[in-house]
Amino acid sequence: MKTRHYFVSNSSSTSFVLSLKNPPENNTMRLEIPVTFTVDLMKYVDETFNDRDQFLTYWEEQGYDWSEVRSQSLDALERGETVYILHVHDEGYGAEKEESFLCTEGIENVQYPGMTVIYGEGGY
Secondary structure (H helix, E strand, O other): OEEEOOEEEOOOOEOOOOOOOOOOHHHOOOOOOOOOOOOOHHHHEEEEEOOHHHHHHHHHHHOOOOHHHHHHHHHHHHOOOOEEEEOOOOOOOOOOHHHHHHHHHEOOOOOOOOOOOOOOEOOO
């Protein structure tokens, strides 16, 4: 870890310096900013399907009851697309920030060329 005049910078922590043109009284204001980062969703893939029958067998074995997700997945397979089942776990206790973000926010609003989010809801 590098420490220079009380500012910290390393791979797991950092310090920031900023200014505000109109600071709130007693620092009571929230200062929320939009944050963008890259997540490799492929590292969360548990199952990959190119075949309708294999997908249906898996779906039934898991006991899933999401008819709309099932229907949209089958439609994607019929179009020749690959369907991926991803599982993300946020165990806390130092879990990856991206895992926490994905579990909280989901990926429903994510747009990526050639990708359709069939189910991407977040929330605990």
